[in-house]
Amino acid sequence: MSITVHATQWIHFQIKLYNLHSKTRSLKDQKLELPLSEFHQNLIIFTSAAHHGLTFGYQAIQWDTPYTSFPIYIEHQSIPWSTLEQRSHKRITEHITAIFLETMFYRQSQFKQCQFCFEFIIPESLFDHTTCQNCASRHFGVVY
């Protein structure tokens, strides 16, 4: 199953389960996270109900020291509640799905392949555009 099919099925299920179109009935501060490990263990897309609307984003990594990191959540797009509440169920599902997939493709496009180990790496863990941090240590003597 492609990640597009996986993500589409998943978001359709969440829309029904949580009534994602409605601010009042929607999940409160809860984040719904979809890990797409068939592409990469660090590809994680979320949706959550914020004050201003239904938001979409991805998990990223923030390094607080060269050795320790923690996950952070980056909001990429949102749909205002007023937009969602005016539309038919079919249109809402299409709209939410489209924005969710756009967010996934955006984050996916940020992964770069390392020129040495050929692994796909998230931008936060790259030394430069073509080299991961591990290979930068091994090949360029960069000390983290």
Ligand SMILES: [Zn+2]
């Ligand atoms: Zn590498």
